[in-house]
Amino acid sequence: MYADVWAQQPIDQTDLLALADRRALAIKQHLVDVLNFDFSRVSVTKTKAADLSGRVINMEIEAK
Numbered sequence: 001m002y003a004d005v006w007a008q009q010p011i012d013q014t015d016l017l018a019l020a021d022r023r024a025l026a027i028k029q030h031l032v033d034v035l036n037f038d039f040s041r042v043s044v045t046k047t048k049a050a051d052l053s054g055r056v057i058n059m060e061i062e063a064k
Contacts, residue, residue: 013049020047 024044031037 013052016052017047017049020051 021044024047028042028044031042032039
């Protein structure tokens with residue numbers, strides 16, 4: 001049943017990039033609100049098409 005629903009829901013790359021960006025912002029907000037990270041020290045970069053290579057994404061945390 002899920003496969004049938006999924007087949008009827010076309011999703012283009014623009015939608016996937018927007019979703020990835022929204023997820024990254026939600027993670028940043030969690031780091032700031034729940035884990036008390038300093039907002040100015042957490043940065044989010046725009047998702048690129050090359051980042052959409054599969055189901056697993058890599059996240060990087062850099063110390064400033």
